[in-house]
Amino acid sequence: MIGYIDHKEDILKRLRRAEGQVRGIHRMVEEDTYCIDVLTQVSAATKALETVALSLLEDHLSHCVAEATAEGGAVADEKIREAAAAIARLVRS
Numbered sequence: 001m002i003g004y005i006d007h008k009e010d011i012l013k014r015l016r017r018a019e020g021q022v023r024g025i026h027r028m029v030e031e032d033t034y035c036i037d038v039l040t041q042v043s044a045a046t047k048a049l050e051t052v053a054l055s056l057l058e059d060h061l062s063h064c065v066a067e068a069t070a071e072g073g074a075v076a077d078e079k080i081r082e083a084a085a086a087i088a089r090l091v092r093s
Contacts, residue, residue, distance in 0.1 A: 003063030004056055014052050021045040053090055060086070 068079035
């Protein structure tokens with residue numbers, strides 16, 4: 001079972017909102033909106049996606065990684081490496 005199954009609708013709602021924000025940014029650029037206003041909206045869209053990412057990460061840690069850790073062994077080691085890599089990608093982005 002995927003870790004975010006209990007929050008799937010909330011995640012989809014947040015993604016639809018971010019999608020709308022990106023479409024709005026596209027429209028702003030087409031309409032030659034002032035740079036700072038576009039950047040403000042880019043920041044808002046970025047924050048929306050970061051919120052989704054953090055929610056997914058939290059679900060992954062509390063479900064997938066926790067279950068693998070309880071199992072132990074190579075599976076646990078792999079899930080921990082996988083989570084660490086995901087965190088590193090989020091921090092770098």
